[in-house]
Amino acid sequence: MTFTSPVLVAGGCHLGSGCGYPAPGYPQSFLFGTKALFVIGSFKVTLPILIALVCAALVIAFFWAAFSNPKLVPRGIQNAAELGMLFVRDQILRPMMGKRGDHYLPFLVSLFFFIWFMNLMEIIPVIQFPVTSFFMFPVSLMIIVYLTYNFVSIKNLGLGGYFKSMIPSGVPVFILGLLAPVEILQYIIVRPFTLAIRLFGNMFAGHILVSVFTIASWYLFSASIGLLFAGASFVMTIVLTGFEMLIQALQAYIFTILTAQYIGGAYETAH
Amino acid sequence: MTGKRPPPAGDGGQNAGMTVFSYLLSGMLVYGGLGWLIARWTGLSLIFPLGMLFGLALTIGWVIYRYGRP
Numbered sequence: 001m002t003f004t005s006p007v008l009v010a011g012g013c014h015l016g017s018g019c020g021y022p023a024p025g026y027p028q029s030f031l032f033g034t035k036a037l038f039v040i041g042s043f044k045v046t047l048p049i050l051i052a053l054v055c056a057a058l059v060i061a062f063f064w065a066a067f068s069n070p071k072l073v074p075r076g077i078q079n080a081a082e083l084g085m086l087f088v089r090d091q092i093l094r095p096m097m098g099k100r101g102d103h104y105l106p107f108l109v110s111l112f113f114f115i116w117f118m119n120l121m122e123i124i125p126v127i128q129f130p131v132t133s134f135f136m137f138p139v140s141l142m143i144i145v146y147l148t149y150n151f152v153s154i155k156n157l158g159l160g161g162y163f164k165s166m167i168p169s170g171v172p173v174f175i176l177g178l179l180a181p182v183e184i185l186q187y188i189i190v191r192p193f194t195l196a197i198r199l200f201g202n203m204f205a206g207h208i209l210v211s212v213f214t215i216a217s218w219y220l221f222s223a224s225i226g227l228l229f230a231g232a233s234f235v236m237t238i239v240l241t242g243f244e245m246l247i248q249a250l251q252a253y254i255f256t257i258l259t260a261q262y263i264g265g266a267y268e269t270a271h
Numbered sequence: 272m273t274g275k276r277p278p279p280a281g282d283g284g285q286n287a288g289m290t291v292f293s294y295l296l297s298g299m300l301v302y303g304g305l306g307w308l309i310a311r312w313t314g315l316s317l318i319f320p321l322g323m324l325f326g327l328a329l330t331i332g333w334v335i336y337r338y339g340r341p
Contacts, residue, residue, distance in 0.1 A: 171336075178329055186297035194293045 048134045051127060055117040059110060088112050092257045097264035104263060107148075112256040115141065115199070119248035122207055123241050130248075133204040135196070138255075142196035145259045153266035165268070195258055202251050206244045213237040287338065294330045302326030 036044035066081030074082050088109045093101055115132065122130035131137050154162045166187045167180050217233035220226045306322015309315075 175333075179333060181301045182294070182297045182326070182330060182333075185301050186293055190293040190297045190300070194289050194296075198289060 048131045052131045059113045092260050096260035112252050116252035130203040130207050132199050133207045135200050138196040138199040142192050146192045149262040149266045199251050199255050210240050291334050298326035298330030299323050
C-alpha cells in the first residue's frame with residue numbers, strides 16, 4: 001500500500017478519476033434514440049438508424065460478393081454464404097413450411113442475416129451497440145412479418161377462412177365460445193407483440209448486463225479490496241461477451257423460425 | 272392456429288414457452304377487459320379481478336389440454 005495516496009486507499013476510490021460511482025443509466029429514448037448524429041431534411045439520423053443502415057449494406061455486400069460471380073464448386077466467401085443459406089433452408093424453412101415454402105427463402109435469409117448483423121454490433125469493438133435493443137427496430141421487422149402472414153392467410157383461405165383458422169376445433173362448443181375471443185386476440189395482437197418484445201428484451205438485457213460489468217470493472221479498479229471485484233467483473237465481462245454471441249445468433253434464429261412458422265401456418269386450413 | 276407441430280429443436284423450448292405465455296396474457300386481457308367493463312357498468316369492482324382470474328384459469332386449462340398431453 002505504498003504506491004498510492006492513503007486517502008485513496010482509505011476511501012477505496014478509483015486511481016484515475018477520483019471517487020464516486022455514476023450508476024449506468026439509459027439517457028436516450030428507447031424507441032429510436034434521441035440524439036441526432038446528423039439531419040437530412042427534417043429527418044434526424046440517430047446512431048441506431050445509422051448502424052442499421054450499415055448492417056443492411058453489409059448484408060447486401062456479403063451476398064453480392066458471394067453470388068455476383070457464382071462458381072459451380074463454391075470457394076471462399078461463396079462457400080460461407082451457401083452454408084448460411086442452406087442452414088436457413090434446412091433448419092428453419094423446411095421443418096416449418098415444407099417444400100412449398102421455398103420461394104420464401106430469400107426473405108427468410110435476409111431477415112436472419114439482417115437481424116444477426118444488427119445483434120452482432122453489440123460486441124464489435126468501437127460500435128458496441130445492438131440496434132435491436134431499440135424497441136422500434138424489432139417492431140418494424142415484426143410489422144413486415146405480420147403483414148406478410150396475414151396477407152398469405154387471407155389470400156389462401158379467404159376472409160371467412162382467415163377468421164375460422166384462428167378458432168380451434170375439436171373442443172366442446174361451450175369451451176369454444178369461451179376460447180374464441182382468447183384465440184383471436186392471441187392471433188391478432190399478442191403474437192406479433194411477443195415476437196417483437198422477445199428480440200428487443202433479450203438484446204436490451206444483454207447490452208445492459210455487459211455494460212454494467214464493463215463499467216464496474218473500470219470503476220471498482222482501485223488499490224484496495226476493490227481490485228478483486230474489478231478483476232471478477234472483468235472476467236464476467238469476457239464470459240458474458242461470449243454468452244452474448246450465442247444469444248445474438250439464437251435470437252436471430254428464433255425470430256426467423258417463428259416467421260417461418262407463422263407463414264407456414266397461414267397456408268393451413270382450419271383443423 | 273391449432274396445428275400440433277413438434278417444437279423446433281435448438282431453441283431450448285423458448286418457442287413453446289412464449290406461446291404459452293402469450294396464451295395466458297391473452298386470456299387475462301380478454302376476460303380482464305370484459306370484467307372491467309362489467310365492473311364499470313354495475314359498479315361492483317370485484318368483477319374485474321374475478322374476470323382476470325377466470326381468464327387465467329381458462330387459458331391454463333387450455334394450455335394443459337393442448338400441450339400437456341403426450
